[in-house]
Amino acid sequence: MHTTMDIKDIIKPENKVYSKSSVLLDNVMHYCPGCTHGTVHKLIAEVIEEMGIQDNTIGVSPVGCSVFAYNYIDIDWQQAAHGRAPALATATKRLYPDKYVFAYQGDGDLASIGTAEIMHACNRGENIVVIFINNAIYGMTGGQMAPTTLIGMKTATSPYGRREDLHGKPLKITNLIAQLEGTCFVTRHSVQNAAGARKAKRAIRKGFENSAKKKGTSFIEIVSSCNSGWKLSPVKANEWMVENMFPSYPLGDLKDI
Amino acid sequence: MAEYILMKGNEAIAISAIRNGCDGYFGYPITPQSEVMETLMVEEPWDSTGMVVLQAESETSSINMLYGGASCGKKVMTSSSSPGISLMAEGLSYLAGAELPCLVVNVVRGGPGLGTIQPGQGDYFQACKGCGHGDYKLIVLAPNSAQEMYDFVDLGFELAFKYRNPALILSDGVIGQMMEKVELRKEKPRWTNEEIKKMSPWATTGKTPDRKQNVLTSLALDAAVHEALNHRLIEKYKKMEEEEVRFENYMCDDAEHLIVAYGSMARVCENTIDLARKEGIKLGLLRPITLFPYPTKEIQRLVPQLKTVMSVELSAGQMVEDVRLAVNGKIPVNFYGRLGGIVPSPEEVFEAFKKEINK
Numbered sequence: 001m002h003t004t005m006d007i008k009d010i011i012k013p014e015n016k017v018y019s020k021s022s023v024l025l026d027n028v029m030h031y032c033p034g035c036t037h038g039t040v041h042k043l044i045a046e047v048i049e050e051m052g053i054q055d056n057t058i059g060v061s062p063v064g065c066s067v068f069a070y071n072y073i074d075i076d077w078q079q080a081a082h083g084r085a086p087a088l089a090t091a092t093k094r095l096y097p098d099k100y101v102f103a104y105q106g107d108g109d110l111a112s113i114g115t116a117e118i119m120h121a122c123n124r125g126e127n128i129v130v131i132f133i134n135n136a137i138y139g140m141t142g143g144q145m146a147p148t149t150l151i152g153m154k155t156a157t158s159p160y161g162r163r164e165d166l167h168g169k170p171l172k173i174t175n176l177i178a179q180l181e182g183t184c185f186v187t188r189h190s191v192q193n194a195a196g197a198r199k200a201k202r203a204i205r206k207g208f209e210n211s212a213k214k215k216g217t218s219f220i221e222i223v224s225s226c227n228s229g230w231k232l233s234p235v236k237a238n239e240w241m242v243e244n245m246f247p248s249y250p251l252g253d254l255k256d257i
Numbered sequence: 258m259a260e261y262i263l264m265k266g267n268e269a270i271a272i273s274a275i276r277n278g279c280d281g282y283f284g285y286p287i288t289p290q291s292e293v294m295e296t297l298m299v300e301e302p303w304d305s306t307g308m309v310v311l312q313a314e315s316e317t318s319s320i321n322m323l324y325g326g327a328s329c330g331k332k333v334m335t336s337s338s339s340p341g342i343s344l345m346a347e348g349l350s351y352l353a354g355a356e357l358p359c360l361v362v363n364v365v366r367g368g369p370g371l372g373t374i375q376p377g378q379g380d381y382f383q384a385c386k387g388c389g390h391g392d393y394k395l396i397v398l399a400p401n402s403a404q405e406m407y408d409f410v411d412l413g414f415e416l417a418f419k420y421r422n423p424a425l426i427l428s429d430g431v432i433g434q435m436m437e438k439v440e441l442r443k444e445k446p447r448w449t450n451e452e453i454k455k456m457s458p459w460a461t462t463g464k465t466p467d468r469k470q471n472v473l474t475s476l477a478l479d480a481a482v483h484e485a486l487n488h489r490l491i492e493k494y495k496k497m498e499e500e501e502v503r504f505e506n507y508m509c510d511d512a513e514h515l516i517v518a519y520g521s522m523a524r525v526c527e528n529t530i531d532l533a534r535k536e537g538i539k540l541g542l543l544r545p546i547t548l549f550p551y552p553t554k555e556i557q558r559l560v561p562q563l564k565t566v567m568s569v570e571l572s573a574g575q576m577v578e579d580v581r582l583a584v585n586g587k588i589p590v591n592f593y594g595r596l597g598g599i600v601p602s603p604e605e606v607f608e609a610f611k612k613e614i615n616k
Binding site (some may be wrong): 049054055056057058060061067070075076077078079080081084087088089090091092094095096099116117119120 | 280281283304309311313314315316318319321322323324325326328329333347348353355400450461462463464465466470471472473474476
């Protein structure tokens, strides 16, 4: 006997394997299709939900594409001046030592204009989490050269490719951060596939757990793509990232104590 | 019985912060105000009131620590001197734009550039005309004694929270460094986290299920929304001009001539008034205590009885512009200023005054 199965027979709570995190808001993201930010936002929201710390977490958003992170993750947010997120996070964590505080920054924000703030916050060992999105370009302002831009990489301000003699070498700031005694966990990840995203999520969770244990600063770099800035399709951008970014910014833990 | 202690103006700032329930101080050393943070570090208030004291890596960082702390609804402050305040300009604009209360103390030295560590009043424009970008105002208080340094910490926080706007104490090297007796007022405890949630429901205290998320930002890309934000700020500044003007008159009732001076220069000019009175010259002193909002109406009230007004400043002539705006061409407005850290004597000011009126 032939029976037909209705979709309603499948959509049942016991069959549910995945749903959008309740910590994510319903706003449609402004990020370009293929952008890494959306994935990382989702991972942060999931970690906050799973740890049950939504009412106890304060985020600091940067200047750059992710300035609007507060439109997507449903927690209290402070929107910092360019590069200054670690200073806000420092004060917030010291004034509310029992809360979870994280700064979310891009490479222009963290590795260029905000180098003093990030180095000193990490060196003091503030019990905060720093999420560092490194896509080697200034996305929001239209694709200019960043401190992490690779040699030979074309951007709006290095139109013939970054030249060492003109612009200096890419700044591997995460390697510097790992040298600072205030950091307890310095790691580099990517989220272009499910395996990478799962590892990145575990790292983000570990960072939050480290703050609760008052172990010092946890610093999580996500090697990212900017397909609009790189002028590649999302798929090609991810391929380019694996081929070109990973050799300069190899994935894995730089420090875990 | 009231308790008096002999202390420097800078020390008064620090002691007052601890006694008035300040939650956090974030600063960077610079002459002539380093005693503020030094005093705090000696007092170790983290053990007594729980106040956080942190030496930041720069003034840029300390003002942004204030942004974070103020976002939490906490009473946070910093102190610096002129070049340091220049570095805070961006942060102050952000704080005003995000409507965040905080207290900043500027113990002014001579400029421009590295200038001199001697006292000055050359930061009047910076304080009152917006040192950062955009249309915003700071609440500006000008103390003329160590006692007012003490008292204005509390007043500054009160006004900052009343209006959700940064307040600035515009002091100078004289007031910061001189020692005077200071009455320790009744202590105010720090606010509890529960009190903060009630008093400042906008603060980032952690999003609980009973409310929407709190976001503190100065960003509004929608033109209409951004204009509305600016109009809200303008309304706030208007209200300050109506309700918060503070000044002090000395011998103004029968005055035919007026000196306008603030801070340390007002202390000197009080003696100039006495010298003039001894010679039978009816000279009075108006001391603006709030530089924004400015006592424009008080100057205008006095103008009909006056023949001349003179602004006396440790600058090349900054506040005099506000005096001219208030007088609006009705009577002559003169100016006398010294620079480089030189503070004129009462006699020198009196001679300058006489020279102007006898022209």
